[in-house]
Amino acid sequence: MSVRILALVGSVRAGSTNRQLAEAAVKLAPEGAEVVLYEGLAQLPFYNEDVDVEGSVPAEALRLREAAQGADAFLLFSPEYNGSIPAVLKNAIDWLSRPYGAGAFGGKPVAVVGTALGQYGGVWAQDEARKAVGIAGGKVLEDVKLSIPGSLNRFAETHPVDDAEVAGQLTEVVTRLHGHAAQGVAA
Template sequence: MKILGLSGSLRAGSHNAKLLRAAGNLLPPDVQLEVFDGLKAIPPFDEDDEHTRPDAVQALWDAIAGADAVLVATPEYNHSLPGQLKNALDWLSRPLAESPLRNTPTAVIGTSTGLFGAVWAQAEGRKVLAAIGARVIDRELPIGLADDAFHPHGHLTDDEQALALAGILAELVGEVDQTLTPARAAS
């Protein structure tokens, strides 16, 4: 099973990239987390270009199409999603009927340096992903004070937050299993 990780932060040393790595360490051995690192190269969405996707957009499209689930880790910018993440999701929504996110199990988590842990951005992310047709897990993982949230070895310093992250991952894997079980029975 493959989960595609998507960090809404573009910066080197991103706390949300750390959160994805911490998530990857909590997955069972038969589940692989692959982090997409090409978000910065995606150009602004332009409806004139939607039928000839730029290479960077096609790379994201293909990465999601090749995954069994998607895990988004987002910071919060001005009480919402970072523009580059929202832009990428807009590209993935066109045309809506063909979106690789349709019926894909998806979860949104996040961390920020403030107290609230990107809770509003996570809600916005779930809303946008649901509008695209993803099967969004209705849970959040707000991790505030991100500068102190990670152990030098990469895992979360707060055991309750690590347990909550493991629970979200188990639910995401369970959603994939529900999707794959009918396909396996048919083959």
């Protein structure tokens, strides 16, 4: 049974270490899991309930919702901007939380991981992302976490997929998320 995991990255910077971490997750996915890296959060307009009506929903929001509806689970990658969740990731969560009570997260398993420059690896932002996605209807896996500190130094010359410690930890995260999602798909 194949499980589709949609990866959302909260950094749109070309050299983003969180994007690199997401690329590593795609490569390290266990058999039976497909991690799909969503492209397009930079083009997603800010959530506005006035345009979130049939016939007016922006094309990029429709594309995101369609990708999310086709996912069995979500893997969010969050850096930390000024001690908080990046706007691009929060905006995606907002679009996916609607329509109210029937959003795309719909009880699907969600894990939040990431890397940041600071000594704690972005845990504040990741905690806020877990809170937001839980309120938005996702089944947050509170015990599936990975926060990697010192991102710019640690990954200055090494891609996360080539860092044995990180690759092992990330493989464990994706494997556990896959297990939770597979239970939901089988049910």
